[in-house]
Amino acid sequence: MTETAELSFVRRYVFSTDHKVIGKQFLFTAMGFFTLGGILALLMRTQLAWPWQEIPVIGKLLFGSGGNILPPETYPALVTMHGTIMIFFFIIPILSGALGNFLIPLMIGAKDMAFPRLNLFSYWVMVPAFIVMLASFFVATGPAAAGWTSYVPLSILKDAIPGSEMGQTLWVLSMMLVGTSSILGAINYITTIVMLRAPGMDMFRLPMTIWALFVTAILATFATPVLTAALILMFLDRTIGTLFFAAGEGQVILWQHLFWFYSHPAVYIMILPAMGVASDIISTFSRKPLFGYKPMVYSIMAIAALGFTVWGHHMFVSGMNPLLGLTFMTSTMLIALPSAIKTFNWLGTLWGGNLQLRAPMLNALAFVSTFVIGGLSGIFSAATPVDIFLHDTYWIVGHIHYVLFGGSLFGVFAGVQYWFPKMFGRMMSDGWGRIHFILTFVTFNLIFLPMFVLGGYGMPRRIADPYVYEMFTNLQGLNQFMTYALYVLALSQFILAGNFFYSLFRGKVAGKNPWKANTLEWTLDSPPPHENFEHIPTVYRGPYEYSSPLVSADWLAQDQYLDGTKPPEVMPAPAVSPAAGD
Amino acid sequence: MGGLVPGLSTIAGPIDQLFMVVLILTGIAFFLVEGILIYFLVRYRYREGRKAKFVHGNRRVEILWTVIPGLMLFGLAVFQYDTWTKAKIDFPSEAVSEVIAVSANQFEWKATYAGEDGKLGTEDDIQAPINVLHFPVGRPIIVELQSTDVLHSFFIPVLRVKQDAVPGRPSRVWFQAIAEGEYELACAELCGLGHYRMRGFVTLESQEKFEAWLEEVAARR
Numbered sequence: 001m002t003e004t005a006e007l008s009f010v011r012r013y014v015f016s017t018d019h020k021v022i023g024k025q026f027l028f029t030a031m032g033f034f035t036l037g038g039i040l041a042l043l044m045r046t047q048l049a050w051p052w053q054e055i056p057v058i059g060k061l062l063f064g065s066g067g068n069i070l071p072p073e074t075y076p077a078l079v080t081m082h083g084t085i086m087i088f089f090f091i092i093p094i095l096s097g098a099l100g101n102f103l104i105p106l107m108i109g110a111k112d113m114a115f116p117r118l119n120l121f122s123y124w125v126m127v128p129a130f131i132v133m134l135a136s137f138f139v140a141t142g143p144a145a146a147g148w149t150s151y152v153p154l155s156i157l158k159d160a161i162p163g164s165e166m167g168q169t170l171w172v173l174s175m176m177l178v179g180t181s182s183i184l185g186a187i188n189y190i191t192t193i194v195m196l197r198a199p200g201m202d203m204f205r206l207p208m209t210i211w212a213l214f215v216t217a218i219l220a221t222f223a224t225p226v227l228t229a230a231l232i233l234m235f236l237d238r239t240i241g242t243l244f245f246a247a248g249e250g251q252v253i254l255w256q257h258l259f260w261f262y263s264h265p266a267v268y269i270m271i272l273p274a275m276g277v278a279s280d281i282i283s284t285f286s287r288k289p290l291f292g293y294k295p296m297v298y299s300i301m302a303i304a305a306l307g308f309t310v311w312g313h314h315m316f317v318s319g320m321n322p323l324l325g326l327t328f329m330t331s332t333m334l335i336a337l338p339s340a341i342k343t344f345n346w347l348g349t350l351w352g353g354n355l356q357l358r359a360p361m362l363n364a365l366a367f368v369s370t371f372v373i374g375g376l377s378g379i380f381s382a383a384t385p386v387d388i389f390l391h392d393t394y395w396i397v398g399h400i401h402y403v404l405f406g407g408s409l410f411g412v413f414a415g416v417q418y419w420f421p422k423m424f425g426r427m428m429s430d431g432w433g434r435i436h437f438i439l440t441f442v443t444f445n446l447i448f449l450p451m452f453v454l455g456g457y458g459m460p461r462r463i464a465d466p467y468v469y470e471m472f473t474n475l476q477g478l479n480q481f482m483t484y485a486l487y488v489l490a491l492s493q494f495i496l497a498g499n500f501f502y503s504l505f506r507g508k509v510a511g512k513n514p515w516k517a518n519t520l521e522w523t524l525d526s527p528p529p530h531e532n533f534e535h536i537p538t539v540y541r542g543p544y545e546y547s548s549p550l551v552s553a554d555w556l557a558q559d560q561y562l563d564g565t566k567p568p569e570v571m572p573a574p575a576v577s578p579a580a581g582d
Numbered sequence: 583m584g585g586l587v588p589g590l591s592t593i594a595g596p597i598d599q600l601f602m603v604v605l606i607l608t609g610i611a612f613f614l615v616e617g618i619l620i621y622f623l624v625r626y627r628y629r630e631g632r633k634a635k636f637v638h639g640n641r642r643v644e645i646l647w648t649v650i651p652g653l654m655l656f657g658l659a660v661f662q663y664d665t666w667t668k669a670k671i672d673f674p675s676e677a678v679s680e681v682i683a684v685s686a687n688q689f690e691w692k693a694t695y696a697g698e699d700g701k702l703g704t705e706d707d708i709q710a711p712i713n714v715l716h717f718p719v720g721r722p723i724i725v726e727l728q729s730t731d732v733l734h735s736f737f738i739p740v741l742r743v744k745q746d747a748v749p750g751r752p753s754r755v756w757f758q759a760i761a762e763g764e765y766e767l768a769c770a771e772l773c774g775l776g777h778y779r780m781r782g783f784v785t786l787e788s789q790e791k792f793e794a795w796l797e798e799v800a801a802r803r
Contacts, residue, residue, distance in 0.1 A: 151772070337648070354629060392735060
């Protein structure tokens with residue numbers, strides 16, 4: 001397939017098998033869904049600040065028939081769709097789909113994925129998922145409204161909530177397609193990383209981003225089929241009247257077990273790639289080797305393995321046998337350990353470095369500092385007696401957002417700004433990047449830190465109007481403050497979008513290696529050509545040889561030959577053409 | 583929790599203490615990590631021409647920062663066992679407890695009290711008005727929870743009590759109140775469009791007042 005120029009526009013940019021194009025497709029769709037998920041959050045927080053008030057501007061557009069006021073059945077739908085969209089249509093696709101697709105072949109020295117056509121399919125199977133999920137907003141009874149967790153029986157009894165009519169069926173269908181895409185992508189990633197590494201690229205010379213994506217793919221391969229199976233059972237319960245999850249005849253709590261058996265590992269699917277991205281960026285901008293490479297790799301593996309043993313911590317007060325609470329608490333406490341080790345190693349990387357605080361680095365550091373809060377707040381809810389009070393309160397909402405916004409999203413901001421020059425050949429503005437960072441970092445904390453206070457008061461999540469309760473009336477001021485902070489945060493994202501799209505066309509031309517980084521993607525043109533490497537590079541060293549005494553520069557590329565460097569003895573990758581196995 | 587909500591049950595003290603223990607330990611970890619992070623950002627900020635340390639790691643510190651937090655986390659888990667067992671596993675005997683049935687449905691709570699025979703599920707059971715719950719102070723209360731439609735969760739913040747009501751699968755929760763007063767019961771599990779207004783009114787009162795209230799309710803029937 002060297003006759004690139006002859007490929008039609010459709011084959012090159014729409015139904016492309018080029019991993020870089022597929023990565024960008026995931027990137028742009030995920031950005032669209034980030035916007036939608038954000039709008040849902042704005043509606044939710046506006047309701048929490050001023051419940052049942054007329055919503056200016058968009059209220060008329062959305063709820064014109066109801067006096068521009070949010071109807072009570074819409075709030076659970078907002079909660080449900082915000083969670084679903086941000087998790088399954090934004091974070092997972094942008095980390096695994098966009099960064100994973102774009103980076104894996106480039107960073108391991110391959111011409112493409114092992115199965116390019118499977119890769120194409122993994123994106124295009126998402127498209128009907130997008131359409132079905134978006135269509136559910138327009139059915140008469142509204143989209144799914146049983147929470148992103150879709151606990152039964154609320155999600156099965158059609159008259160339990162309007163969203164449990166057509167909306168929930170569409171939700172289940174769309175999620176099955178998302179799961180299919182995940183599994184296909186994961187198999188492709190595993191095969192590619194195992195089979196197509198360039199000569200000399202031992203497993204322990206892989207950049208952390210690739211290690212993280214590799215372990216994430218293994219997690220997805222083992223966990224996602226469980227969710228897909230559970231979704232099929234739910235679909236049958238809803239359509240042909242089976243009773244898998246029905247009260248009495250079936251098992252209500254079984255859904256929770258199956259759902260969390262997938263969804264707890266899924267939290268790590270959402271955070272591990274961001275950890276990898278942060279590791280690479282922190283090492284690059286510290287101009288210093290990553291501290292404790294192997295402990296970092298083993299921590300990722302430990303998180304993945306332990307990740308399958310902790311799902312019951314979502315169910316301490318669900319009616320699950322309380323004895324199990326003790327074992328799930330212990331495993332949950334222990335899973336904090338590899339995260340702690342990673343944090344210490346990031347600090348170790350900074351120690352003695354020469355820190356360049358550019359926009360990607362600032363976002364990676366924000367990842368570390370807010371992930372710490374996310375992790376530590378999890379210890380409270382892991383402690384079963386404390387969780388009796390904190391479960392299903394805003395404490396949990398704060399915790400998950402410190403992990404997924406503070407962690408994953410700052411990881412995304414860092415990764416996109418770091419690899420933007422490689423993706424599009426131009427630089428994003430560092431100045432505007434810093435302004436976006438400061439505004440987002442400050443307002444993020446102003447929104448989510450108070451959630452721990454709300455949780456301390458016991459304010460439950462998913463409540464459309466907390467002030468129905470006398471015990472929460474004193475929290476309205478705080479809620480309004482958080483909502484104002486969200487408005488500023490939302491506006492700040494226009495800076496990022498503006499910087500992104502302006503730089504796409506007008507940014508400074510990047511050149512091959514604007515950050516003076518070591519990994520293989522930076523040896524290529526920006527953007528890299530079709531099939532990436534004209535000659536497969538030979539790798540002589542690990543990815544983090546910054547400030548090596550062997551050279552006068554403060555970086556040393558993985559493929560740079562130095563006199564006396566031992567050539568690689570083993571050729572781990574057979575010379576398979578990427579398309580051959582497809 | 584954390585001094586924000588009064589703790590009015592026998593289990594509230596131990597739970598709040600554990601919260602404080604976790605708060606202090608995680609607080610130390612938080613300030614340590616963020617402090618070091620900020621210090622490094624200032625100390626090692628970019629200087630033209632300076633080369634960073636060429637260090638790949640250190641086995642001794644890796645072992646230290648694996649073993650110490652590992653033992654602390656494991657210890658912290660074991661430290662919770664006793665209170666969890668008291669709260670959710672070891673129930674007081676029914677003979678010394680007031681056993682009350684609470685049924686949840688969209689979007690109300692219905693409490694049923696034993697009549698003169700002291701047993702639930704008999705003719706003389708007393709049905710309290712919807713969303714009204716009275717509990718005597720100073721003796722164990724066992725609530726037999728059930729739901730007739732979807733999941734709900736029985737959450738009384740001042741008592742540090744939360745338990746899901748699962749349709750088709752009754753569950754139990756116990757507590758012992760230590761002070762009188764009027765408080766609220768919230769539904770903590772999304773149960774439909776009226777979830778936010780599934781509010782109960784809880785009265786904690788002396789045994790005498792409780793019995794008087796029960797008689798009054800029975801008489802009204």
